Amino acid sequence: MPDIFEITHRDSAGRIGRLTTPHGVVETPTIMPVINPNIQTIPAKEMKDFGARILITNSYIIYRKPELKQRAIEEGVHALLGFDGPVMTDSGSFQLSVYGEIEVDNAEIIGFQHAIGTDIGVPLDIPTSPAADHTLAAQELAVTNERLMEALELNKDSGMLLAAPVQGGIHPDLREQAGRELGSAGFDLYPIGAVVPLMESYRYAELVDVIVSAKKGLPSSVPVHLFGAGHPMVFAMAAALGCDLFDSAAYALYAKDDRYMTAEGTYHIQNLKYLPCSCPICSSHTAAGIMTSPDKTELLARHNLYVTFSEMKLVKQAIRDGNLWELVERRARIHPRMLDGLKRAVTHADWIEHFDPTSKSTFFYCGPESTHRPEVMRWGSRLERLELTGTVLIRPGRRLKNESEYDNVLHFKPPFGPYPVELQETYPLNAEVPIVPDHESLTNALLNTKKLMQLNPEAEFSFVYHKSWDHPLIDEICQMASHSWSVQR
């Protein structure tokens, strides 16, 4: 069988891919709007106008309601919804996690998803609560994986793609183990499950660990879905960590609560005097007009869906341009807990680095967090390959008149530190950085300088620095160097 997922572009650990389903190919990353088969806030048949190429609905809601069940079996889920593109169906696990019990078992719901012609089916996994301790999470994971393996057997020769939710609660070892076990069994799509409670309570640092650990266990070539991630503010980060599919019930749920989404946070519509968006809804209404309209919920849902797809397009363009991480850093400013998420993400820089193309568009330094980007780390470890003998000049900025007298000339640029001038036009050393370095980037640059000097004890170093730099490591480096002096910028 040919691969159902083909990766065409990469940036950070993110990618643009093509997912082949029985109802056509979808480009990822993308968002699957959640359709409630009972009440369609926005009709499924209009979803393509927003940019949706694949939808997700809940097979258990259909199964439970006799008239929906009969129509779905007779006409198929696509006709039931009025959508001729791919449809993924969830299993009722979410109801299971909310109500504790449901009236269907794993084999039955898999059989039902076959019967209604779903493109991507989901077995009855257990969404383990973040509150579960390691023992409970491991027990629930064992049950989940048993059901997934049962579903894999039942799904043989069906033509339906099968998703294997990766569970394990907030325990990275369990998430990674689940990824490894399921990843080698040959499912078609891997949703990372039970992250909604983390997102609802702004636990982004743990969300990052959960994504990275699941991804570490899974093969890098498989499509990954972040279950229940519908707020555009998380798309850049999740995509940069290698999530390919997202689903949004949020566009409709937020609308019901009068909430107006933007990629940079959420407003209550009654607090908006202006509408910071130019979608068809916002171009033809005022905030007060939406607030007092009998169609308020639908208008908000439409706007929310426009901004959701708009952010996803921005993420995709950033992947193609090779500047997704800059977008991640910008979005991390939305909420202090997102910044915690970014700080946690850079602790996984060695893992991200592994996927990140070594050459892409210019690196923009956007603040102290940029110091810990994978590219900066990579330069730090490349210093070990730089063998220096004779005299070495390390200087910031402008050329010195007598430079040719030195055997080696290194440019000093925070956050990288020293690098051979011949490399100054190459990525990432051609980075755009502030004229005045912040403390974090200067620290890293000076630590790299120290490291380089220690790695080359035979070489004779001359170190030039800016008078305005105030940093305790400067004294230390001056003592290690044979010559040192400061210059005005």
Ligand code: GUN
């Ligand atoms: N929807 C949101 N989270 C989950 C999950 O963990 N499993 C399933 N099946 N559906 C979900």
Ligand code: ZN
């Ligand atoms: Zn709008």
